[in-house]
Amino acid sequence: MRERDVPQEGNATLAGHRKGVYAIADDGRLRLVSSRGWEVEEIVTRQAVEDLERRAMRARARALSGEASPLEYHMYRARMDVELLSQITGLWRWRVRRHLKPAAFARLPPALKTRYAEALGITPEALEKVE
């Protein structure tokens, strides 16, 4: 890649930041060039983010209709999955999966709800609701 070919396409996922890429300058030497982004990166980053957002929205609908607990929504909103949430809380995966059901979630002792809330970076009150 030549320096003049470094994409400056204003990748929205960079939120105005510039990233460093290496390209060949006119003297034939590679050097770090600041890039406003490449559309290719924007496409794949948005794709990954939208996949997570879609999971969160589906979980939100399930929580509102009473099929799932709010925990599932908050888990996906924090860009986590059962695997990661289980690692962070130190709970078995099957337990986390069980707590995604409304009935099991409702019976959770406050200490466990606090543990989930801390892992997700929200307050225990926020964990009870989907907004």
Added chain:
Amino acid sequence: MPDGFVHAHASHCESGVMSSLLRHHGLPFSEAMAFGLASALSFAYLPFVRINGLPLVSYRMPPRAIIRGLARALGLDMRFETFRSPSAGMQRLDALLDSGKLVGLQTSVYWLPYFPPDLRFHFNAHNLLVYGRERDEYLISDPVAEMTVRCARADLARARFAKGVLAPKGLLYFLETPPAAPDWVRLGRRALARTARIMLAPLPLVGVRGMKLLARQIERLPLADGGERARLYIGNIVRMQEEIGTGGGGFRFLYASFLQELAAKTGHAALDGLASRLVEIGDRWREFALAAARMIRGRDALSPPALAARLRALAADEKFFFQSLHRAQREWAR
């Protein structure tokens, strides 16, 4: 607070941190040199490590390989500390800053508020430098950011003690004594040999063979669901190659820069030609990424076999390239 620290923008966090750390202690050391001498270039396809249901594809050696690899190669007097509790970890950071140390940290990306929201994923092996503190705010030199940034104490503590895969456990590191000037020829030869060996390893998941295996997996992607999963699968590969701070072309341009610099430092001119060839390979990787992105967006028809063919061609190019690199290393008489 360390005196006279100068921030430098880099493409990759770990090589950027080591470059700035060494430069601060009086040894001019580029990011490319840090990356290359640590033999950080690689390729790996790890189907048993899944992130949001997608396999891990990596264009470099595992996290911490650059820091630990350089510490060993340069014989650095480096200290690494992890902590049981966030409060102990933050106290130690404050004490080190007060004594004038420049401190490196391993953190999660997700919990750093200054990161663009779309790039905040649960990746726990990010690296940054702390060069000072003003009350409850830390002054941070994050190599992938153009300028220095600030981060509140509570946020930094959270990012340092994030849990999950590659949990940093508050890891901090710093140099005890200034580094000695290295023997570029000896370290260079060893680093080239190691990278060539890894890329040509007779193991199914790494190097050139890993690319071929990944090509086979791409070819077999099911399209029965309208291609949704296939699109996520190939999108993930491109993200690992371009988005996550690789300097473009899955670190190939960065490594080419290392070869140029090593040629200039040691006078081994054969490396210059190899650098040009690797830049061309990097361009092919960019074309692979572009073709994949066009398919993801539906501008071109989704064709996993076409992408698999590109990947096989890349595997063939890289095989030939790393064989040449291996030869250049052996012929490098002292």
